[in-house]
Amino acid sequence: MIDKNVFRFNKIRPVFIGLAGLAVLQALLIIGQAYFLSKAISSVWGGATVASQLPQVALFFVCFMMRQVGHFIKDKWLDGYAYEQSKEIRQQLLKKVFSLGPNFVQKEGTGNMVTMAIEGISQLENYITIILPKITNMMIVPWLIAAFVFTQDVRSGVVLILVFPIIILFMIILGYAARAKADKQYEGFQILSNHFIDSLRGLETLNLLGLSKRYGKNVYNVSENYRKATMSTLRIAILSTFALDFFTTLSVAIIALFLGLNLINGLMPLFPALTVLILAPDFFLPIRDFANDYHATLNGGNTLKSIFAVLDAKESGVQEDLSLTHQWDVTDNLSVQNLGASYGEAIDLDAIRNLDFNWQGYGKIGVVGRSGSGKSTLIKVLGGFLNPTPESHIEINHQELSTLKQREWQQQMFYIPQDPYVFHASFKENVAFYVPDASEEAILSAIAQAGLTDLLTELPEGLATIIGEGGQTLSGGQMQRVALARAFLDHSRKVLLFDEPTAHLDIETEAELKETMLPLFEEKLVIFATHRLHWMKEMDYILVMDEGQIVEQGTYQELTTRNGDYHRFASDVVGGQVDE
């Protein structure tokens, strides 16, 4: 009934103890209410004056008011707790997603992760504020009421105790059916989220290909499936509410019948009969309350399970403490042997394998190869965004590492992917991303070096213009130049990993930028993956990749004089066989 993941919330024990205390108090107040009300009515019935019963009526009101105050305090307290917990879990979730990296998000689906962090967390709040108190009430309140009823009329107590397990049994049977439906509904929800984000991202492509209508139909079908799954879960939820209402009303009616017959036959005085009759609906109230939100319990349970599954996801690759306390310099050494990596266990062939190379100090290493040869994968492994296979050997300054996901390494590294991300923030903030306290003068100079001055003059609010999604949109080439401007601004990072940093630029623009980029490469370790061979002349060393392996390596001189893979690749490029 209670999802065991709940016990992983912070400070949940005191919460359960508090809820249990409040449930006991509530049960006592319910009993008090019934007791004083029946006392007053039965005394007036027995001939006492109304005035003489005023103290009983006042006590009834005190119990009634205290119940309401109890509810209010409980709601306030749980709201605060739920808010704190959801904030904490959201932070943990984001931290975990960051450390699991982009491949994990890609595998799980961006839409799914977004809805989990937003909608999922609000369901979790719901679970804490609504479901937990209802479950605790259900476990405590009926038993205290039943105990009191036994002191008044044993037969009524027996009826209550007999009906309770029948209702629970019914709930379990319906619960099993509802769980299967709720699981299906949750799965549908995840598919819908992924489909929706996917279609928003691909809107431009779909429009261009004239497929937006067909794809729209696809989203419609997925949402229809989700609607059907929701309706089917609701059907079971409504059925269970109806069944519970039916049984509880029937039980109250049976008790009323017994009490009525006893009263008519003079076997029982009015006071206990009235008290039991007032208490009987309150005995069933917690279970009815819970049943009304049973559907939300299942959803909350599913969300908890998926959130904690992400939090428990194993981060492959242990974080050894890399002892690199200074910025990369001429004395430092990077060596990889038998390096391999894959994107998932299901994929048979590793995206890269058996890579060996060794580098000391500064220098420019070019990585070339056909599309799909593994250049980006190598850069991702070197950047620590993708873990290598367990057979790989990586060493920095002869320190063996199982992954390059090392804070000390990543903090001195600068990475430009094929499609750099521009955040929804001002132009200035985007450029000063790595150096937030850079002076305006330095930012303007970096912008000029990246060839973005023209864009800046066109932006309505200059440096303060919001760019990125929801702001001024930039072209692929402009985004790459923003990423380059970030690199021009940050002189402290000595390791540059570039994955086709100029892929979205035309040849003329690239030639212009190349002049400003080359000085940036001085006194740095640069690993530069590209299709465009003219960069290779500037490189100190070249790795030629094909089908996930380094097929040739050496200096530009060596490779151009040798009639090897580089030569063949270069002639294919010149001959137009390779898409540049």
Ligand SMILES: Nc1ncnc2c1ncn2[C@@H]1O[C@H](COP(=O)(O)OP(=O)(O)OP(=O)(O)O)[C@@H](O)[C@H]1O
């Ligand atoms: N996210 C991913 N999930 C699964 N497989 C992938 C993923 N990214 C790349 N691959 C596969 O890994 C192999 C190497 O791809 P990679 O992107 O490293 O090549 P590349 O040389 O950088 O190509 P390009 O120049 O087109 O970017 C390819 O077979 C590709 O299909």
